[in-house]
Amino acid sequence: MNIYDYNVxxxxxxxxxxxxxxxxVMLIVNTATGCGFTPQYEAIEQIYEKYHDKGLEVIxxxxxxxxxxxxxxxxxxxxxxxxHYNTKFEQMKKSDVNGENELALYTYLKSQKGFEGFxxxxxxxxxxxxLAKEDTDWDKKPDIKWNxxxxxxxxxxxxxxxxxxxxxxxxxxxxISELL
Numbered sequence: 141m142n143i144y145d146y147n148v149x150x151x152x153x154x155x156x157x158x159x160x161x162x163x164x165v166m167l168i169v170n171t172a173t174g175c176g177f178t179p180q181y182e183a184i185e186q187i188y189e190k191y192h193d194k195g196l197e198v199i200x201x202x203x204x205x206x207x208x209x210x211x212x213x214x215x216x217x218x219x220x221x222x223x224h225y226n227t228k229f230e231q232m233k234k235s236d237v238n239g240e241n242e243l244a245l246y247t248y249l250k251s252q253k254g255f256e257g258f259x260x261x262x263x264x265x266x267x268x269x270x271l272a273k274e275d276t277d278w279d280k281k282p283d284i285k286w287n288x289x290x291x292x293x294x295x296x297x298x299x300x301x302x303x304x305x306x307x308x309x310x311x312x313x314x315x316i317s318e319l320l
Contacts, residue, residue, distance in 0.1 A: 143297040146245040148199060149233040153215035156232065158245075161197050163295050165319045167312070168199040168249065170237045172209035172287035174222045176263070180288050181225035183309035188229050189318060194320045198229040203237050206287045210234060211243065237284045246284065249291045253302035254282035261306030292320050 143166075146157040158166070167315070171199040172178060188198045200216045210217060214233055221227040237246040257266035257279070271278040271285060278285070288305035292315055300319070303312050 141248060143245075143248065143293055143299065144289060146243075146248060148243065148245055149235065151218055151231050151233050153233075156199070156230075158199075162297065164195050164197045165191075165250070165295055165316060166197050166199055166293040166294065167290055168245070169172070169288060169290045169318065170201050170203040170284060171231075172203065172206065173217055174209040175207070175287040177286070177288040177305045178209075180305070180309060181221060181227060183313075185225055185227050185229070187309075187313050188227075190313075191316055191320055192229075196316060196320065199232065200227075200229055201232045201237065201243070202234040203284075203287065204234060205236055205238055205284075209287060219290075237289075249299060249302075250282040250284070252299035253291060255279065255285060256302070258285075258304050258306045264306050274281070289317065292316065292319070 144162060146158050147155040148158065150156050169184065173184045184198060188196060202210045212220065214231070217234060218231045221231060238262055267286060286305050287309055290303040290312060292301040294300050301315050
């Protein structure tokens with residue numbers, strides 16, 4: 141299996157076939173509308189506008205699994221993003237990224253790039269402390285830890301990078317520009 145074998149449900153009920161994105165660079169991100177990291181939408185939109193014509197696609201998958209920070213329905217999520225962040229990229233259907241109902245795409249992504257830490261971000265220790273209360277082995281599992289975890293896929297369909305929500309968005313942009 142490779143990335144092009146997966147489909148993602150769109151908010152409008154259609155399917156996005158990742159095979160249709162062959163030759164593109166993809167940034168796949170699980171998002172939330174009421175999270176401390178939600179302002180990353182602004183940077184993601186800027187990156188999208190800057191690089192879309194060069195071959196970048198953003199796959200935005202709203203998720204309500206982390207602190208129930210995406211309470212609205214799909215239409216409300218899209219309206220929020222367009223109103224507050226002027227997003228032009230399409231939001232997918234709100235979906236799970238961990239657990240028994242997770243999107244098959246996320247099973248694949250996590251098998252390609254596991255969790256490697258939150259880095260030096262000011263919220264790294266807070267996130268680690270919070271996650272350790274739920275599971276003492278949290279840091280040894282590839283699961284998505286929080287909203288705004290990003291996977292970067294190159295033009296060949298290879299998952300080349302995983303960015304935790306604490307990653308610097310300038311680093312994300314640099315990696316994207318290197319692939320385009």
